[in-house]
Structures are given as structure tokens and as C-alpha cells.
Amino acid sequence: MTFLDQLNQQQRQAVTAGNGPVLVLAGPGSGKTRVLTQRIAYLIAYQGVRPYQILAVTFTNKAAREMEDRVASLLGEDAAHGHGMMLGTFHSICARILRREADHLPIKPNYVIFDQDDQVRLIKGIIKELNINEKLYRPNSIHAAVSNAKNELIDPDNFPTTNYRDEIVKRVYDLYQKRLLTSNAVDFDDLLLWTARLLEENPEVREAYSQRFSHVLVDEFQDTNIAQYMLVKHLCSTHGNIFCVGDPDQSVYGWRGADWRNVQRFENDFPASKTILLEQNYRSKQSILDTAMAVIDRAHNRRRKKLFTDRGQGEKVIYFEARDDYSEASFVVDTIAQLVAGNRFDPGECAVMYRTNAQSRLLEEAFLQARLPYRLVGAQRFYGRREVKDLIAYIRLIYNPNDEASLGRVINIPARGIGSKTILSLYQTARNADTSPGSVLLDLVRGAESPFWGQFTARAVGPLSTFGTVLARWHTAAQTLTTTELFDCIVSDIDYKAYIDDNTEEGASRWENVEELRRLTQEYSGRPLEEFLENVALIADQDTLTDANAPTLLTLHAAKGLEFGAVFIVGLDDGILPHSRSFDKPEEMEEERRLFYVGITRAKDRLYLVRAMQRGGRGWGEDTYPSRFLTDIPEMLLDGQSRGGAHPFGGDSLTDTRWKPSSASPKSAPVIEARYRAGTRISHPTWGDGIVLNSKLQEEDEIVEVAFESVGIKRLATSLANLTILS
DNA sequence: TTCATGCGGATTTTT
DNA sequence: TCCGCATGAA
Numbered sequence: 082m083t084f085l086d087q088l089n090q091q092q093r094q095a096v097t098a099g100n101g102p103v104l105v106l107a108g109p110g111s112g113k114t115r116v117l118t119q120r121i122a123y124l125i126a127y128q129g130v131r132p133y134q135i136l137a138v139t140f141t142n143k144a145a146r147e148m149e150d151r152v153a154s155l156l157g158e159d160a161a162h163g164h165g166m167m168l169g170t171f172h173s174i175c176a177r178i179l180r181r182e183a184d185h186l187p188i189k190p191n192y193v194i195f196d197q198d199d200q201v202r203l204i205k206g207i208i209k210e211l212n213i214n215e216k217l218y219r220p221n222s223i224h225a226a227v228s229n230a231k232n233e234l235i236d237p238d239n240f241p242t243t244n245y246r247d248e249i250v251k252r253v254y255d256l257y258q259k260r261l262l263t264s265n266a267v268d269f270d271d272l273l274l275w276t277a278r279l280l281e282e283n284p285e286v287r288e289a290y291s292q293r294f295s296h297v298l299v300d301e302f303q304d305t306n307i308a309q310y311m312l313v314k315h316l317c318s319t320h321g322n323i324f325c326v327g328d329p330d331q332s333v334y335g336w337r338g339a340d341w342r343n344v345q346r347f348e349n350d351f352p353a354s355k356t357i358l359l360e361q362n363y364r365s366k367q368s369i370l371d372t373a374m375a376v377i378d379r380a381h382n383r384r385r386k387k388l389f390t391d392r393g394q395g396e397k398v399i400y401f402e403a404r405d406d407y408s409e410a411s412f413v414v415d416t417i418a419q420l421v422a423g424n425r426f427d428p429g430e431c432a433v434m435y436r437t438n439a440q441s442r443l444l445e446e447a448f449l450q451a452r453l454p455y456r457l458v459g460a461q462r463f464y465g466r467r468e469v470k471d472l473i474a475y476i477r478l479i480y481n482p483n484d485e486a487s488l489g490r491v492i493n494i495p496a497r498g499i500g501s502k503t504i505l506s507l508y509q510t511a512r513n514a515d516t517s518p519g520s521v522l523l524d525l526v527r528g529a530e531s532p533f534w535g536q537f538t539a540r541a542v543g544p545l546s547t548f549g550t551v552l553a554r555w556h557t558a559a560q561t562l563t564t565t566e567l568f569d570c571i572v573s574d575i576d577y578k579a580y581i582d583d584n585t586e587e588g589a590s591r592w593e594n595v596e597e598l599r600r601l602t603q604e605y606s607g608r609p610l611e612e613f614l615e616n617v618a619l620i621a622d623q624d625t626l627t628d629a630n631a632p633t634l635l636t637l638h639a640a641k642g643l644e645f646g647a648v649f650i651v652g653l654d655d656g657i658l659p660h661s662r663s664f665d666k667p668e669e670m671e672e673e674r675r676l677f678y679v680g681i682t683r684a685k686d687r688l689y690l691v692r693a694m695q696r697g698g699r700g701w702g703e704d705t706y707p708s709r710f711l712t713d714i715p716e717m718l719l720d721g722q723s724r725g726g727a728h729p730f731g732g733d734s735l736t737d738t739r740w741k742p743s744s745a746s747p748k749s750a751p752v753i754e755a756r757y758r759a760g761t762r763i764s765h766p767t768w769g770d771g772i773v774l775n776s777k778l779q780e781e782d783e784i785v786e787v788a789f790e791s792v793g794i795k796r797l798a799t800s801l802a803n804l805t806i807l808s
Numbered sequence: 809t810t811c812a813t814g815c816g817g818a819t820t821t822t823t
Numbered sequence: 824t825c826c827g828c829a830t831g832a833a
Binding site: 141270272333460493622637639672 | 809811820
């Protein structure tokens with residue numbers, strides 16, 4: 082068993098555990114991914130389990146792919162690849178099961194998946210339709226209530242009502258589910274809900290899946306909700322071979338229905354389960370673990386865990402208090418530039434983490450200003466763009482013309498004379514006939530023969546039937562065209578370029594997104610449309626992580642499961658972390674604390690805790706207070722102080738000694754030699770060719786001034802700019 | 809029906 | 824700060 086040699090005793094115990102339920106409680110950096118992959122490899126190589134009998138649930142699609150690759154490299158390529166190991170997120174696995182088992186359910190196999198936007202859009206429409214006061218009952222909050230119910234497997238009929246608000250939610254929920262069905266659509270929660278119900282109500286289906294998957298493995302178990310828990314339980318109902326890995330201290334999705342008590346539920350439901358603790362940390366220096374423990378030990382209701390490592394004490398954690406949010410951002414960028422210039426880290430080993438997405442903006446600006454590349458994690462960034470959503474909605478509508486949300490989105494984009502009045506009457510007509518607006522539209526192609534024709538005003542019926550005709554043509558074309566061909570067809574038919582590219586910079590960037598989306602469709606050539614749509618719908622934030630060697634910007638939530646050499650956690654102000662919306666809810670405050678803990682434990686070698694004394698606008702920002710979590714960290718663990726000299730905890734304050742990164746660096750600066758001279762011809766990835774005007778050595782880096790043919794004179798740090806010498 | 813304009817309001821985290 | 828909505832004119 083060669084690959085088992087490198088495991089510690091607990092890891093090996095987990096990997097080689099026999100059949101039956103196993104719960105692995107794994108601290109951060111304790112090698113849990115390794116345990117999962119080796120467990121799979123072990124089952125295949127030594128227990129005679131066939132790959133297709135294994136179901137492994139990961140937190141992102143990216144993690145699933147990586148796991149597949151790692152298993153393959155442990156066993157040799159063909160042993161794992163292409164033999165039907167079922168690997169993916171809960172949502173993607175459910176989507177596949179539902180596609181196959183649709184005839185047991187009130188949906189058809191060509192269902193579409195509604196994203197958050199579609200869901201809220203639908204709810205909003207229903208609120209309007211039911212004449213409910215939109216100000217009092219916000220679509221977003223009603224949606225949250227509905228979603229919570231679904232995550233607990235509560236259907237509209239069983240929705241508990243203790244007050245008037247609940248009554249409203251119940252009515253909306255009921256209609257919402259009906260609308261989803263006429264649209265032949267499911268939302269994110271339905272993927273889990275329908276699958277759980279499918280297995281619950283059809284013993285023969287349950288047994289078939291349970292027998293096919295003789296081994297079920299679940300990662301990030303602390304973040305499962307009730308629906309997911311039940312799903313897992315059903316899937317191993319015949320054999321009980323369930324292997325869960327998780328860490329209650331890293332549970333940060335409670336607001337999404339995740340219930341860390343699933344760990345307790347597991348122990349109750351599977352009394353024979355083995356529990357294995359992975360405690361040794363292989364990721365971080367001890368100074369970082371000490372900081373992490375200081376923060377998490379204040380949490381209530383938890384078993385104290387000792388985090389230890391043999392990676393050495395490491396340097397102290399740096400605390401920096403910036404004047405305002407602008408200097409917070411430039412501190413981060415400057416420090417990263419110095420870390421990179423000093424050869425302490427690759428750009429790609431650095432990450433900046435924040436509580437809310439909005440915080441990324443100033444950081445991005447600071448990176449842009451410094452002309453340093455960065456990578457931003459977040460599906461929203463690309464898939465949330467209007468132009469991208471529009472085109473995906475077109476494709477979705479063609480794939481499934483009953484999709485009401487997509488139709489509503491694109492029916493008048495670009496404007497084709499179908500305004501709100503016309504749309505209203507189209508929807509009304511469809512509802513009266515107990516069908517979908519899309520099929521009314523398609524029926525209008527028959528002209529006056531359609532029973533719907535007479536129901537519209539002469540003014541409205543023209544544009545409607547025209548659009549119906551186009552839609553019908555696309556629908557037919559889609560049977561033979563590739564996704565890319567269909568994409569091109571849509572874009573040119575609606576002249577989308579003219580619609581979005583208004584010759585402004587903004588317009589140009591929108592068109593770039595369209596081209597990027599087109600490139601994406603090419604990856605799906607030869608694969609059915611539904612795969613494209615499904616993957617696009619279920620994309621996770623982390624799936625957007627590229628392997629570019631540049632610092633990563635991401636939310637603390639998105640950081641879960643990742644690790645970086647140097648981590649900056651910014652915005653450590655009360656109200657941001659912990660977020661002000663959690664202040665009066667103890668449970669949520671605990672979750673904020675765990676979120677901070679997750680961020681801290683992402684760091685391998687260096688950790689920077691950063692905050693701004695003012696926030697909100699240049700010079701006019703409001704004063705902030707340090708995060709209350711900072712006071713839990715003993716002073717002796719921290720290095721650095723604020724610009725004003727005040728230590729956040731009122732400790733000994735040194736007067737205006739700004740933190741100097743070089744003073745904290747134990748490595749002496751490497752001596753470097755100039756590589757560029759005036760006259761050297763170079764090439765830059767974005768600006769093309771240019772000639773070096775002059776060069777000087779500065780702070781362990783070579784700074785060159787270059788005249789580019791395209792953009793004129795620029796100053797660049799050669800350690801970052803990725804220049805190629807041509808002559 | 810569309811487009812421009814101005815106002816008010818809200819504003820976490822994500823599959 | 825940005826977004827969505829209502830309002831009013833063409």
C-alpha cells in the first residue's frame with residue numbers, strides 16, 4: 082500500500098476504515114482532501130470497489146475535478162477516469178439524477194434551473210399578482226423564507242403559520258411552486274428537495290441508487306442542510322457506507338440552511354459510526370494557529386481543539402490600521418508588491434479576503450492603479466452581468482420555451498415593441514389557458530388560426546407573433562446546430578452588438594463579455610445544450626478561480642477550503658466583520674467568528690489583519706471601531722500598530738512608527754542585478770512591444786521606464802510586469 | 809412604447 | 824454608492 086505510507090496514524094485510520102458509517106472531524110489544514118482522495122483510491126485499489134459505485138460530494142465543481150485527477154494519479158490514469166465515478170456538488174449530482182428520473186416527478190427532463198435572479202423575479206411577479214404590498218413584503222425576504230422552508234423539506238401545504246406574514250409567505254410559496262412547474266423549471270433548492278423526495282417516495286428508486294453507490298463520501302459535512310442530510314441518508318439506506326468529513330468550527334453557511342447539528346444527527350442516526358479526529362495541522366505556522374485558536378476558543382458550545390503543527394513558530398501576525406479604506410487598499414497592494422519583489426512569495430500565493438463583495442472594488446482599483454494583475458473569485462462577476470444573463474436566457478428559452486423567467490427577461494431585449502402592457506396580457510392569456518406564455522407565443526405562429534390570436538389587440542399581436550416565429554425558428558435550428566452556432570445565430574438575429582456596444586468604454590467591455598461567453602460555448606461543442614446550461618447555472622464561485630499567477634481577491638466564504646502563502650484579511654471593523662446585520666443575533670455572531678477563523682486558517686506562512694479607521698469616501702468617511710474579534714487576540718501574538726500609533730487594544734503605543742515590512746523580514750534582501758538597459762527591446766503581454774528608456778534598482782526590484790508603441794511611456798516593476806527581452 | 813431624468817432607498821455571505 | 828422605480832415627454 083504505497084500511497085498510505087505518507088499518512089499519519091489518524092489519517093491512515095480514516096482512509097482504511099472498514100465499511101459502515103465514518104465521521105472524520107478534521108481541523109483546518111489537517112489533510113482532509115488528502116484523506117478523501119486516498120480513501121477513494123483505497124476503496125478502488127484494495128477493496129475491489131468499482132469506480133462507478135462511488136459517489137463523492139464536494140463543495141465545488143473545481144474540487145471535484147481536482148479530486149478525480151488526484152485519484153487518477155494515485156491509481157494510474159485509466160483506473161479512475163471515465164469509469165463513471167460520480168463526483169460533484171450536491172446540486173450538480175441532483176441535477177443529473179433528476180434529469181434521468183424526471184418521469185417520477187412533475188417535471189420534464191428538459192427542465193431549466195432558475196438562479197437567484199430568476200427566483201426573485203418570479204416571486205416579485207407573484208407578489209404583484211396577488212396584490213400584496215411590495216414595500217411591506219419584500220421579494221427578497223419572502224424568497225429567503227421560501228428557500229428556508231425548502232431546505233427543511235417543508236412544502237407549501239405544511240408551511241407552519243403563526244402570524245399573518247407566514248400566511249403571505251405560504252400563499253406566495255404555493256403559487257411560486259406552481260409557476261416553476263408550468264415553466265418546467267426548478268430552483269437551486271428544488272434540486273435537493275425533488276431528489277430527496279424522489280428517494281423518499283419511491284423505494285425502488287431509492288434502492289436502485291443506494292445499491293449502485295455502495296460508498297458515499299461527503300466533504301464539508303458541516304455545511305449540509307437538512308435536505309442534503311436526508312439525501313445522503315437515503316443514498317446509503319441499504320449499506321450504511323457513509324464517510325463524512327467536516328469541521329464544525331468552519332460552519333459558515335447557516336444562513337443558507339446549513340445545520341452543523343447534522344454532525345449530531347449523524348451520530349444519532351448511525352450509532353455504530355466511527356469518529357476519527359484529524360488534529361495535526363500541516364498548513365500553517367504556529368503563530369497563525371495560535372491566533373486562530375485565540376479567536377475560536379471564545380466561541381460557545383464547542384469542544385476545544387488544540388491546533389498544532391511542526392512547521393515552526395513562524396513570524397508574528399501583522400496588524401495594520403490604515404487611515405481610511407483607500408489606504409487600506411494601497412497598503413495591501415504595496416505590501417504584496419514588496420513580498421513579491423523580495424522573492425518571499427509568488428504573486429499567486431497571496432490572497433486578499435473580505436466580508437462583502439463590495440469591498441473588492443477599492444482593492445481592484447488599487448491593483449489597477451499599480452498596474453498589477455489580480456484574479457477575482459466570484460461567479461457573479463461574469464455570470465451576473467446583464468449581457469451574459471440575457472444571452473443565457475435566450476439559450477435557455479430556446480431549450481425550454483416554457484421558461485417564464487427567461488422569456489420575461491428577453492422578450493423585449495432589444496426593444497421589439499412588446500411593452501409591459503402586452504407582456505401582462507400575454508401572461509394573462511397563458512394563465513387562463515393553463516399553459517405557459519412561451520407556448521402561447523409559439524402558437525401565434527399559426528396566425529389567425531391560433532385560438533389566442535383574437536385575444537390580443539391588433540397592436541400587440543404583430544410583435545408577439547413575429548417574436549414567436551423567430552423563437553420557433555431558433556427552436557428548430559437548435560436540434561442541429563452546436564451551442565456556438567446557435568449562439569452566433571441569436572446574436573446576429575437580434576443584432577445584439579448594436580444593442581450593447583454604444584461606443585463607450587462600458588459598451589466595449591460588455592461586448593468583450595459576450596465574446597467571452599461565446600468562447601465558453603465552444604468548450605461545449607459536441608455536447609448537448611443541457612450540459613452547457615446546467616454547468617452555467619451551477620457554477621460556484623471557486624470554479625472561477627484561474628491558475629494565473631496573480632494575487633487572489635475573494636470573500637471569506639469563497640476562501641473556504643483554499644490555502645495561500647500570505648493572507649490579508651481586510652475590513653476588520655465592527656459592522657463589517659462581524660457584519661452589523663448579525664449584531665443582535667447570537668447564533669449569527671458565532672458564525673461571523675467562525676468566518677474569521679476560516680480566513681485566518683487559510684494562511685500558511687504570513688497573515689495580515691487590516692482595518693481602516695475611516696470608511697466610506699475620500700476623507701469624508703465615517704469613523705469605525707476595530708472588530709470586536711481583534712480584542713480576543715492576545716497582543717503578544719501581533720506585530721505592528723496603527724499609523725496614529727495607537728494599538729487597537731490600548732496596549733503600549735509607540736509613537737508613529739509605521740510598520741515597515743522589511744524590518745519584519747528575517748531573510749536578507751537578495752542582491753539583484755540589472756537585466757535591462759536603455760535601448761533594450763522588450764515585449765509586454767498587454768501593451769505589446771516597447772523600448773526601455775532607463776532602469777534603476779530599487780527595493781530589491783528593478784524599475785524600468787519603457788516607451789510602448791501602443792500606450793506610450795510606462796514605469797514598471799520588472800518582477801511583476803512579465804516582460805520578455807526581444808533584443 | 810420607449811427613453812430620459814430624478815428621486816428614494818437599501819445595503820452579507822452563495823448553490 | 825449604486826440601483827431600481829416612478830414619472831413625464833416624444
